[in-house]
Amino acid sequence: MKFFIAFACLLALAAANEDANVLRNDAEVNVDSFKSALELDNSVKLQQEGSLHGDEWIVKGSQAWTSPEGENVAIEYVADANGYQVLSANPPLPTPPPIPEAIKRAIEWIAAHPSKE
Numbered sequence: 001m002k003f004f005i006a007f008a009c010l011l012a013l014a015a016a017n018e019d020a021n022v023l024r025n026d027a028e029v030n031v032d033s034f035k036s037a038l039e040l041d042n043s044v045k046l047q048q049e050g051s052l053h054g055d056e057w058i059v060k061g062s063q064a065w066t067s068p069e070g071e072n073v074a075i076e077y078v079a080d081a082n083g084y085q086v087l088s089a090n091p092p093l094p095t096p097p098p099i100p101e102a103i104k105r106a107i108e109w110i111a112a113h114p115s116k117e
Helices: 002-016 101-112
Strands: 022-029 033-040 045-053 056-066 072-080 083-090
Touching: none
Parallel strands: none
Antiparallel strands: 022 033, 033 045, 045 056, 056 072, 072 083
16 A cells, blocks of 8 residues: 555656656556556656565655756655655755654653563
């Protein structure tokens, strides 16, 4: 299911660039695997491949394009049982804010006092 979401995002990105011409559009779909690649003449490049391992899909892919400001943007990701994970991004993803001290103390207290159920 997760790979359908990632694939839909790729298609939405391509649809947003409706004035672009398709340079390459390859797809191979099997029962337990798939591969797709799309390249447009406006710098958009999308690649994705997935395979079924047992009852779990593992999907790897990349996306690249040039922003309206002229900056090159690229993302590599994997989607599996652990969810969607960005492996690399250019420009780098922003660093999340630190966990507040009160929340850290609450987590430590909960770990030290597990539920008896």
